[in-house]
Amino acid sequence: MLPEHLARIRARLEAMREEIVREGDARVRVEREEAVAGSADEDQAPHEEMDQAIASSRNRTRAATLARIDAALRRLDADPDAFGTCADCDDEIPARRLELMPFARLCVDCQAKRDPARGGARKHVLDFKG
Ligand SMILES: [Zn+2]
Incomplete structure (x- = not known):
């Protein structure tokens, strides 16, 4: 791979990293506290319960991507x-x-072989929806 291509990829990785860290505040690093979290603001609790569930799954994705x-x-x-x-x-x-x-780390073919659920098959199912 050409050095300038590598440099571009590095810049992109660093930009992605920065974005994830910024978006996730410090939560990405304190993932273990998730189990005890959730008692923050009583007034906001009802309609934020779902948001929290989504956010915590997003945090896990973020941590994995990071x-x-x-x-x-x-x-x-x-x-x-x-x-x-x-x-x-x-x-x-x-x-x-x-x-x-x-x-x-893998080309599309090998990724699909290792992880069929996320490969092409599911996409087709989604495409047929509606
Ligand atoms: Zn491959």
Whole structure:
């Protein structure tokens, strides 16, 4: 991969990281406190119960994405030459995929094989809706 391409991916990873950290406040790091949280403001509690459930699942997603971004940045530092190749089949991960998901470790095919529920099949189901 070209150095300027790597630099662009690094910039993108860092921007994504910053955005997640900013959006999630400190909550991403204090995920363990989630179990005890939820008794904040009594007046707001009823209609925010759902929001909290959604927010906490979002926080988990954010924390997971953050971990993947950090791992990608580490890979980028440790072995820039290998960055952007699929961890399973060693093929190059297409630039477009890396642009959307700079932390991707697998090409689309291998990702679909490992994680069929999130692969193409489900998308088709959703497409047929309505
Ligand atoms: Zn692959």
